[in-house]
Amino acid sequence: MSDTADDYSYDYEYLFKIVLIGDSSVGKTNLLSRFTRDEFNPDSRATIGVEFATRTLEINGKRIKAQIWDTAGQERYRAITAAYYRGAVGALVVYDISNSDSYESVSRWLKEMKEHADANIVIALVGNKSDLEHLRAVPTEEAKNFAAEHNLLFTEASALNADNVEFTFHQLIKSIYEMVSKRKFDMDGAEGSGNRDLNSKTITLTPAPKDKKVSKNSNCC
């Protein structure tokens, strides 16, 4: 494979795998399509299995490619989708501000992530459908406090009118970048302080810019 690596040109220095999770019908697929293609489709079908889309953006002068995996919301798929957490450095846990059940489920999603994902994964809590203010069932303050308690980033956004969608993803990707840079620094400085098992899992998440082949290996699913 290494001999073919030069055939490809890479226009990014980092590749971050991010997962979108949350109850059915909270708007995961549309958040993704809004962010990656600036599209919104009110008639989108339920996601089955996983789908993904990517977008490259620049943060702190570094070109970062976000590879975002959209998963099915239904409980039944959990056994399957658990595999998709592997290698993820970021997660958006989405709920619908007009649906309190979807907010109640957030704890369950966090728990699941704890079981399957890297302990250092950066998580953002996103209240989608902020355009439905008149139907709001989840107070902003409450979700904000919950996020603070659990050390999560927090935003409210609307895939429908694009409000805050850019910010939501940017904030997450920036945090991931900071986390990754810091860890890289820590690892370079004090080898062994971290969890070795963790390091081997996330090797693909900290590609050295000079070693371009790494990004080809980074599709670790």
Next chain:
Amino acid sequence: MSSYNDYVFSSEESSVDDIQQKDGGGNIDSMGEKRPSFFRSLTSLGRSSHEYSSGNVRTSISSSDHINSKEMVDNSKAVIGAGFSHMDRVLPEQIKAKHHHRSHERHHHQAALDDGLGDDNDWNPVIELPTRKVKSLTSTTRSIKSSLTPSVVPQPAYTAASPKTSSVVRDPDYPCIRPDWPELLNDPYGILTKLQPPEHDRIRYGKIVRALTKQPFDMYELKKQTWGGIPQCVRSLVWQILVGYLPVNMNTRGSVLSRKRKEYVKSITQLFQGSKDEAVWHQIKIDVPRTNPGTKLYSYESTHRSLERILYLWAVRHPASGYVQGINDLVTPFFQVFLANYLVKMEDIEIIDPHTLPKDLLNAVEADTYWCLTKVLDTIQDNYIHEQPGIIRQIKELKDLITRDEPVLAQHLEDENLDFIQFAFRWMNCLLMREFDLHLIIRMWDTYLSDFPNGFSTFHVYVCCAYLRRFGPQLVNMEFQDIIMFLQDSSKTRDWTEEDIEMMLSEAYVWQSLYENALAHLK
């Protein structure tokens, strides 16, 4: 807030026996209105059916009420030639006479239906037909013959909220559906006596009709003839036979069908009277409106209610799996094919609002859909239980086949760290329904059903294999994420025709024949 009544056919009948005792007494339908029910029409038609099958002139003739005499005479040859060899030879004169008689009886029945002699427990099928009704029927027939435009959805004949509903319901004027729908409902085989062979599809049609009417019935022969596709005009009938829902025994099929439909209505009624499994119900409620977006048929409330009832009943009766996202897709081929069977112009199916159809008709279509869906899901139950082992197995089989036959592609996918589950999960979970237009899926199901019960579990894997192989040359030049995005994008099949599907099915068949009984090849 939405009352359970929206989902309940009747709040009156508590059991089928009860209904039978009442001789099809009026039921309250889902609109909450009182009118001659599904049960009544079935009961009365059932009675006729019994009479037909025990009488001298058999079903094939009796169900031809609405064809005018000339057509009937023209058809008589076809009917007899179509293989009702057990049937008494019937001369055109006899047919005419019989036709007249049946027509008359049908008018009685229709009149009773039309007049909606309401909640009358003493409803009597033999009442004089008001003249107005005769006119009405005649004009209906004429209007159907002359002026149906394909794009016109008829005005709703009744509306749920209208207090005048019951009077409007009696209007027999449903211009979009065949005037002989009550007979077809009762005996789907009746369609065979009414069809002219489709112009462009004569040979295939002839073979299938011969297989259908062969005595004694030979399922193998029917499967053989249907593998290559089924003409639209007999598809509904043939599908119901292939899945084993519609009995081939003409003496019992009427009663079996009637019983199954009653059982469905009864189950739904009971189901929605009790408390609901909120989690399952919620999931169904949010998925149904997302089923086949873009097709008008699936945007109507009435369609949504039907799909919800079908899916919820199935889920409750199959607790090991419950409702799993994607099963909503699997309802649609049956629903659409069965509904189209009653339309004057089958092409109208994508725009018709089921709400504008007779409730009895819709109930029967719904029941038939439910039972046939159940038959198919029974063959792939492993796909939807915990951890979905059926899908995992199918994906492994697909990977083995590709590794064996397309080593370059398989190696490339592996080099790219691409796991088959990442793209093939959806292929298995939704039986490729997300990858093709529904009309192509329906063609695929002709073949799958002709291989029932293995079509959906075994043959499907070979079809997926043929599908993936088709893109092999492109895929080997792509990177991981381009592969995923290419495969998850269904627009690439937008230009596919039935011929493309048939090529794919044929290729799948070749591979299956090669490997099916020689699994060691895959090792």
